[in-house]
Amino acid sequence: MRAVIGRQFGGIDDLSLEDVPSPTLEAGTVRISVRAAGVSFANLLFIAGQHQNRPSLPFIPGTEVAGTVTEIAPDAATTLRIGDRVCAGLPSGGFAEEAIVDAANVFKIPDSLSFAGATLFPTIYATAFAGLAWRANLKPGETLLVHGAAGASGLAAVEIGRALGARVIATAGGERKTAVAADYGAHHVIDYKRDDFRKSVLEITDGRGADVVFDPVGGDVFDNSLRCIAPLGRLLPIGFASGRIPQIPANIILVKNLTVIGLYWGFYMAWGKSKADAVLRAKVKTLFEELFALHEAGKLRAPVDRTLPLPQFADALRRVERREVIGKIVLAPTDRE
Known part of the structure; x- marks a missing residue:
């Protein structure tokens, strides 16, 4: 072959x-x-x-x-x-x-x-769903901030967030990418090349900030997300496309009662293990059934x-x-x- x-x-x-x-x-x-x-x-x-x-x-x-x-x-x-x-x-x-x-x-x-x-579906949609539904427990009516919203991971988070009933704020760079994020369901779109997304998020949320942040970018994006996340917010560092792995200032986590949530999808797929946990396997099977149902309903466009x-x-x-x-x-x- x-x-x-x-x-x-x-x-x-x-x-x-x-x-x-x-x-x-x-x-x-x-x-x-x-x-x-x-x-x-x-x-x-x-x-x-x-x-x-x-x-x-x-x-x-x-x-x-x-x-x-x-x-x-x-x-x-x-x-x-x-x-x-x-x-x-x-x-x-x-x-x-x-x-x-x-x-x-x-x-x-x-x-x-x-x-x-x-x-x-095997990693992109699965990661977005597991991160937002399982780990961050995103609820209907909450505000979700998605970075890198024109890439595969970002668009998946936009669609999943919308399907879970959240108000979705998406950031992307340039008119072409922001238009795509809007087309895929983001309620508000911020062009980070033109606008300060931290300021824009606070304006959109009347100063409160986002309840959940989905961040596949890292670097400065992660740092500034800490400044526009709501008290009791949950931050999901999904990847580091910027090239810099951020360091988390514990004082901000303390003062705002934040939760920073890790998610490595390979853990649920038992990559690197000789035997997988049967409970996790069943949970993963159900996740894919839900994802395919969302696709059949026209909510995930792949x-x-x-x-x-x-x-x-x-x-x-x-x-x-x-x-x-x-x-x-x-x-x-x-x-x-």
Whole structure:
């Protein structure tokens, strides 16, 4: 099979497209013919060896795939069947024509959902839902502030927040991106390139601030979010696309009675563990059922910027690196160029 291979940690130019042996089916797993593989900022950290999920060498990037089931291990506890259309989350191995995935992390997708759109569910929508509904306990009528609202994670948070009944304030850079955030349901949109989002949030909320902040950016954005979050607010640091991991001043947390909530989705998918917690597995299964129901109801649109063939993986990664992507950019491994 063809796969994108990294034989050392570094940058995009350190990757190559190679013909390699198909991966071996292991106990409790299924084989997927990969029709679509999501590309994300986390892939850049993974390639550099800077992600919390650090692989051994050599490695294949990619944590979110969609395709068809072609083989199932005899001991796999699953209702999946050969030929099922599925999406899956995996710690690595997605940028390839085939992937071997723990059966518990493979989910049958609705017929209405394209393979490309399905790549947003295993980590992007799942993280947004788990963060906002499970961890932050976002309630109807509360104010949610979403940063990076034109990227895949941000747009997912906008849609999930709206579906949970929150008033959504979104920040994005430039007219094109702010227009997209508004189109996907944000009640208020702030162009951070033009306006001071801290000041704007306080004006929109009559000085109170946001109840929940969803932050995939980090850096100065995180720092300023602490200045426009409401008392008893909850702040979710989802990622650090700015490149700087912020330090949290405990005095602000104390004075405003804030809760800073961590969320690593790989914990719920049992990445890096030999055996997953059965209660968490059941909870994750229910989460995906809820997400697919929201999609069927038209509340999750699964925005795909474009789909590129696997040999153009470097172009896809560079588009993410330059922050040009609206929603998700996807590779199509089994569509040969």
